Amino acid sequence: MSKLFQNYKRSSIEFVKAEGHNLFDNQGKKYLDFSSGIGVTNLGFNQAVLNQVQEQLQQIWHTPNLYQNSLQEEVAQKLIGDRDYLAFFCNSGAESNEAAIKLARKYTGKTDIISFQNSFHGRTYGAMSATGQTKIQAGFEHLLPGFSYAVYNDLASVKELISDKTAAVMLELVQGEGGVVPADVQFVKALSQLCQEKDILLIVDEVQTGIGRTGSLFAFEQYDIEPDIFTLAKGLANGLPIGAMIGKRKLSSAFGYGSHGTTFGGNKLVLSAASCVLDQMAAEGFLSSVQANALYLKEASEQKLGGLTNVSAIRGLGFLLGIQTSKNLDETVQAARDRGLIILTAGQDVIRLLPPITVSPSEIDQALAVLQDVFA
Template sequence: MSSLFPTYQRWELSAKSAKGCTLVDTNGKEYLDFVGGIAVCNLGHCHPNVVDALVKQAETLWHVSNLFQIEGQEKAASVLAEQSSGDYVFFCNSGTEANEAAIKLARKHTGKNHIISLANSFHGRTLGSMAATGQSKIHEGFGTMLPSFTYAKLNDIQSVQEQISSETAAIMIEVVQGEGGVRSIDQTFATQLKELCEEHELLLIVDEVQTGIGRTGKRFGYEHFHLSPDIITVAKGLGNGFPVGAMIGKEHLKAAFQPGSHGSTFGGNPLAMAVVNAVLETVFDESFLAQVEEKGKKFQGYLQEALQQSAAVKEIRSLGLITGIECHEPVAAFITKARELGLLVLPAGPNVIRILPPLVVTEEELQQAANILAQVVGHTTATVH
């Protein structure tokens, strides 16, 4: 009997080791890992640059306190600020914590409480980030949510506009709703959102926890939509498996986060910063990002070709290397069958298969995954069972 709280619907799979895009279970079976810790291992498992940076740091210094100057923080913050629309960085340990920091900063800077987020969004599971999440199933059983969040419709600017009041501090979005079915904002909505924020002097918060650090073929997903967020949150791919998150904010927000306003015991510790700097050095290379964008286009083509005859498939949606295959029926059986055939993917809601290959994936591995999915989704549910 397990002594763990049963908070996860676990698979019958235990990993023994992993390298690159390949994961090996305790029985010795190999899998093509297109989950990557849920968009975490962007550089694949045990990337040599990341491993080397972590080992060297582990032999030097693990932890002090944020009372100390930490050189790795300064280096990583400088890169994130230079390569984003922001100017200052706060380091923490996860995407949820980054979003909590964003919510606090928006409220403190504006002196207002109301924040508009989107239906079917996902921003985390702490009380603040859970309230920001536009999914009732995430809220159930936890009592009254923070009353300062309301939820607009994706790509419906009127529904956003109707919720703006004199107490509105910010609008908080994901450019691709990962947990919400791999659904993207469109350019018209992005442009109108930018105009609304300027007109009403609202902060724009973009949650890049799943889409940031190269996942979409850009450093940040918002770059595809010509946005300039006031606040950006990142995590997941930032540490390639090491727990770390960051909130990036513009110059005019600096005064709101002075000593004592926010903090984190472990945020920005030397181990995390060594990993982050190795990740950023690798991912934020122009040629690397161009390859990611090209791989994403090729994978979309492979999937379209492999699944075009499938009656089960409703739509294939992708941006860079985040892909959703929406089906006319529940996908749980498809995901199980793919796992049996050696491909790891996951759901994004009941009817969407979410695919998150490492950014270092090869074209051969992408083709292999498409072939497996053709075997799985290309059949009827009756065949899969």
């Protein structure tokens, strides 16, 4: 009998080896990975990351945040470039959102955060309170006070919730867990402007959309906005546990000595992986090739699956693609797995594809052949 809490619905197979974009289970069966963990191994099982981490392991893998950490400075520089932001490193997406919520409250001296129905920001109390899904929150009351949930892509509903206590609005640019729903560009631009007019901070949760996933390093670049705070995790260290909260320099007065911290966050091993990930993404032509291949995945999916009676919509941004379907999701995931393809679900009725962003057109063809068979 398992000695683990049964808080995950686990498949009976176990992956024991990985190579590039493929996984191998303990029976030696090979799978094409169109999940990247859950949007984590964005570069697949990458030799350069492996080499870098092995090299760092030989030097030193942990130092406390009481000493200089040039790798944190290096990764912050690669993330921020010429923009006027500062970074804080932690261990996960939820932690990066906790940091964002704490910073927003302390800087503004206000308590309230507006997020969105159907959003997902993580499982800790702050992040869960920001998550607009009762099924995630049920049984864990009391949640943090001060959170309310606007309708996604509806500016009027945000306006209705704004008060003189509003510190920040927090949003995903594609609701990933909530069903792969992209935000409208006009909505996001108007929201950003509204926040500026009302002196409300805009927090963008890029935990799933960031690090090349949507075709740009950060999704907000495609929306032509500059959030006051944005958060990262998942793909940043390609599978090693990391989170980052990036905030405008003007907010730094609220995060002085002793205001916030972490034991493990930003350790050298994880940061060495992040540095290598960001170098690969900055290489000339890398992101344009991601964009081209993601477009190919979308167009080929529309062509091959779009006309099926059990598929009602195909939507997403870059390599975060959702196929809305009337088919049973668990059975669909299982049928794909039986045919050697690993996929995910999102929301109530969406199959979610999160392949490594380095996936090739021929691997996309291979995945779509399986999906055609499964959906037929």
